[in-house]
Amino acid sequence: MKVNLKNFNLKELENFVVEKGWQKFRAKQIAKWLYKKKASSYDEMTDLSKDIRNYLKENTEFNALELVMYQQSKIDGSIKFLWKLKDGNTIETVLINEKNHKTLCVSTQVGCAVGCKFCFTTKDGLIRNLETAEIVEQYINVQRFLGDEEENRISNIVYMGMGEPLANYENVKKSVQIFTHPDMVGLSHRKITISSSGILHQIKRMYEDKEFPEVKLAVSLNASNQDQRAFLMPISQTNTLQDLMDLLRSIPLKPGWRITLEYVLIKGVNDSEQDAKRLVNLLKKDKHRFKVNLIPFNPYPSAEFERPEEERVLKFEKILWDNNIATFIRWSKGRDIDAACGQLRKKAVDLINV
Ligand code: SF4
Known part of the structure; x- marks a missing residue:
């Protein structure tokens, strides 16, 4: 090859x-x-x-990805891209238009083995890891698609698309080296975030690895106690909430950097006042180390969960803020373009298989 x-x-x-x-x-x-x-x-x-x-x-091979289609949200302008890989598999990338900048959400695997109950990507399990070129080209191709004018520059990259980035450790590490090296893409380290479901030994490895560029960390928490987390995220049966929090408290952080805790709010599962209070308790020891992103669940066809009402989301947020925990609600971008991770890919696979 x-x-x-x-x-x-x-x-x-x-x-x-x-x-x-x-x-x-x-x-x-x-x-x-x-x-x-x-x-x-x-x-x-x-x-x-x-x-x-x-x-x-x-x-040598110049292109690893071929654009199959893209959809732009009429609500917020975010764009979802579907790419075909050389072996016929497909992956997605989402461009998010924030107020003052553009963020690209990249995929790192075809499918995912982690099995979070609320996630569409994991429905067919893991198919394979992406190569470094397949990760990096998501950025290059989208930037080329947008054009190179100042206002179209992608400044932020989040490893939050399909797959668990730290389960594809070496290829993800190399892609981060390419994104941050001044003679390559040259993005700022603080504008790149690796989002993990919480594989403890891989998070530890990343922080101990001198060749892994220092970038920000986000972890999917999604629960306020161990039983709830083990139910929503089977990975938590072995990588427990207690061990995760101990590890997150111990890792070295650059001044001013915080770890983001992602919390998908699911109606009747983890969105109660009691959950918010338990979360406060979990974080109260070192509030300044963390910020919480609340993500109201984005339902997809056949999903077994529902999105909480806006009022409940706001109440949850208020309890955290009242206890001085920096909390932000991430209203899902591109709800009109199947923005839940893996949905566009599933649609395309269904179409191909008809
Ligand atoms: S949320 Fe992320 S880690 Fe969990 S199954 Fe989905 S892609 Fe995998």
């Missing part, structure tokens, strides 16, 4: 060019074309010699 250069971090790209007998600085030239200029073919890389371009054309 042909190699895709977007699977390489800068060191690997340098090794690659040196192995080919080219000068080392060629790696930075190639990286500039791929990540800064977002070239769509080797022909555009005019400061490379024709021989190098021809070699790359013949021996």
